[in-house]
Amino acid sequence: MKEEIQQQISDALGQLFDAVSKLQLAYPGKPFTPDGRLVGDIGEVIASLNYRITLNEGLTKHHDAVADDGRLVQIKTTFSDHLTFPVHHVPDYYIGIRLQADGSFEEIYNGPGQLIFDQLVNRKPTRTGLHGGLMSMLKRINKDVPDAERIPQR
Structure with a gap:
């Protein structure tokens, strides 16, 4: 089932990027x-x-999924080099891909949101x-996240 869904996503993304190229x-x-x-x-x-997570239904505030062990997870995604982290709350766990x-x-980052927040504590809030x-900060601190603090892969 997983392979079938991944193939459907891959095919759809191929069509999407083909359309982008035409535009x-x-x-x-x-x-x-x-x-x-x-x-x-x-x-x-x-x-x-x-990952061993279950997505929340619809749009939910602060977290997108729950790990199999109950940890709350925010997921951030990019096709480029621009991952973001919230200014006004700290997600329990954060996966950035x-x-x-x-x-x-x-995988750019997989671990506690607090570790990211600690790196950003002196940054000024943004209007957004x-x-x-x-990206470079997340990659750097991801190297030091203990395995027990990561959301396990399937």
């Missing part, structure tokens, strides 16, 4: 970058297929309510 050819001045809610939803589904056009992904520009 970019038609109007080269615009990037037509897939972003926002669509990317988040795709990332949540891919995370649910690869970078998707590829074929549906594969790179999200800290950005975190």
Whole structure:
């Protein structure tokens, strides 16, 4: 079942990026970058297929899923180098992934939200309510997250 869903996602992403390429050819001045809610939803589904989590129904505040052991998880996804972290709350656990056009992904961070917050404590709040520009920091601190503090993969 997992392989079938992953193949459907891969096929759909291929069609999406084919459409993006056509739009970019038609109007080269615009990037037509897939972003926002669509990317988040795709990332949540891919995370649910690869980590021991169950997604929350619909849109929920602060957390997107519950791990099999009950830990609450926020999932952030990008196709580029732009992962964000909330300014006004600290998610219990945070999974940040970078998707590829074929549906594969790179885990950027998997661990407690508090570890990220501790790195951002002196950053000024933004108007958007999200800290950005975190890719290198997330990769760096991800190396030190103990296995027991990670959300297990399936």
